[in-house]
Amino acid sequence: MDIIVKCVCSIVQLQYTVQIRFTEGSGKMRDVYLDNAATSFPKAPGVGEAIKNFVEKSATNINRSGYNVGFTAEELVFETREMICDLVNFTKTENIIFTVNATTGLNILIKGVLKPGDHCLVSSVEHNAVMRPLNQISQIGVECTRIPCDSKGKLDVATIPKLIKSNTKAIIMTHASNVTGTILPLKEVGQICAKSDLYFIVDGSQTLGSLPINFTDAGIHALAFTGHKSLLGPQGIGGFVVSPILADKIEPLICGGTGSLSEREEQPMILPDKFEAGTINLPGIAGLHQALKFIMQTGIDAIRLHELELTQALLGGLKALPNIRIIGSSEMKERTSLISIDCLKHDNADVAYTLQKEYGIRTRCGLHCAPAAHKTVDTFPQGTIRFSPGYFNTKKEMDYTISSLQKILTEPL
Ligand SMILES: Cc1ncc(COP(=O)(O)O)c(C=O)c1O
Known part of the structure; x- marks a missing residue:
């Protein structure tokens, strides 16, 4: 028994x-x-309760309700963006984009950045959240080369420069592999990207919340994250942090209502609305907000x-x-x-x-x-x-x- x-x-x-x-x-x-x-x-602790409280006591939509309680949801979302900024040493809350998971964020970024004729580099230990979108766009002429990692999953940055071609546009790399657990050298790869004028897109699914990530110092242009792994939040909420330069260059993958500029039928180009069409997962954000509070308090x-x-x-x-x-x-x-x-x-x-x-x-x-x-x-x-x-x-x-x-x-x- x-x-x-x-x-x-x-x-x-x-x-x-x-x-x-x-x-x-x-x-x-x-x-x-x-x-x-x-x-x-x-x-x-408290994640389940935060979701329950949101759903039972204050379930309203941001930007859409004219009544007072709607502003609670707005504050919640804004504070959550602020906490993610604090976590990654970034200042622009409007550049924190919420999606349902890291996979969606990576799809927006990969398909937004890479166009026919472009080439990118990836590590040889990427998750299918990176490899499958790349595979899909290979059919429209996007080329990809793998940076070989060794038998321990380590990436030697010295191998990168000779793989860069005249049409290379980005390096897309996980911060740590979900198979080997080996951490890849963010800062060094960021430096190569800066030197070669490449976008640096990082998959932080395995690390945000359990390892420090300095978005600004590491020269990252976009960092995809998921709420339900080391961020200790619920499933169904994730997103990405995007630099103003890259945000400006990419088209949204999904268009629709944002509650802003509703008189127009074109997708607004202001952030975060540009990439957040449709109702975002507010109960998920309530849970993530609580999880981030715990992470910040714990350190x-x-x-x-x-x-x-x-x-x-x-x-x-x-x-x-x-x-x-x-x-x-x-x-x-x-x-x-x-x-x-x-x-x-x-x-x-x-x-x-x-x-x-x-x-x-x-x-x-x-x-x-x-x-x-x-x-x-x-x-x-x-x-x-x-x-x-x-x-x-x-x-x-x-x-x-x-x-x-x-x-x-x-x-x-
Ligand atoms: C390295 C890595 N990238 C991306 C993902 C995708 O995360 P999600 O399923 O939350 O989109 C995972 C999840 O297993 C992962 O381990």
């Missing part, structure tokens, strides 16, 4: 209730969530420190286990809190299934929507088992994960 034990963890000044389930008798711990790279769980450095400690503990334990290949950089400072492994004598899917079924440990097994990254680190087509601890995991859960995995790997085949 399962007993639910409620324990109150004090994590960096904040009291947060986590439910850990123990199975009586066997002593096995249940429900260890290690799939934060897919979507974070739990969300930041990115404290979040990074805790996640690094967990990753180090997990990595240390994994290194001692037999018959696995650990993917990604051996330098902790080059890693996000994500470790992929490839089992050499077991089937990855079997191991991930047993971890969940027998030990209650939820990981993610497969290709993680990033076949290019797997090809780079030689884990294609079998994929990997991905462990991605988040801010609310504990060292004890890492120890339990290692001991559970050890049992599975040392059981007779």
Whole structure:
């Protein structure tokens, strides 16, 4: 019989209730969530309540209601834009564009920037959120070259200059791979873009909220983000930060009502309206607003420190286990809190299934929507088992994960 034990963890000044389930008798711990790279769980404290409050008490649309309560939604959205600005060291709130996720933001940016005859560079570890739009526009004559990363997923910036051609317009790069966990060198690539007059478009899906990103210092022109991963918010809200120069150059992908300049039938060119046609996800923004408040109060450095400690503990334990290949950089400072492994004598899917079924440990097994990254680190087509601890995991859960995995790997085949 399962007993639910409620324990109150004090994590960096904040009291947060986590439910850990123990199975009586066997002593096995249940429900260890290690799939934060897919979507974070739990969300930041108060996120659910903020969404509920918005829907139940103040659900109004911005720019559209003439009655007073409508301004609450406007303030909420404005403050959320402000918090994202603060998070990435940027000042123009109107250049924070909300979409439903990072994928939509990346589509707007990629299809807005690249036109027939243009060429771009991408890292060889990109997610399909980048590769599929690029593949689509290759049919209208947009060319793309991959910057090769090594077997640990590291990108050597020295390889970039010789890949730049006369028609190269942009470098599109993830800040960190969702397969290898290896962090790519933002600032150095930003410098190359500045020198070669290229747009620098960054996919921050895996890092915004858990790693510092300095939009201005890194010379980024656009940064796509998603609310439901390390930003600790709900699904269905994401967006991008865009520099005024790039915002001016790209056409919106979707046109429609904005609640502004309604006397005209043309899409307004003012920001953020240019890229925010239709009703935006206000309950999602209410949740993201709360999550950002939590992140700001806790501090990115404290979040990074805790996640690094967990990753180090997990990595240390994994290194001692037999018959696995650990993917990604051996330098902790080059890693996000994500470790992929490839089992050499077991089937990855079997191991991930047993971890969940027998030990209650939820990981993610497969290709993680990033076949290019797997090809780079030689884990294609079998994929990997991905462990991605988040801010609310504990060292004890890492120890339990290692001991559970050890049992599975040392059981007779
Ligand atoms: C590196 C990377 N880019 C983009 C995405 C897409 O994020 P979303 O599904 O929120 O659009 C993901 C999600 O897995 C990701 O890991």
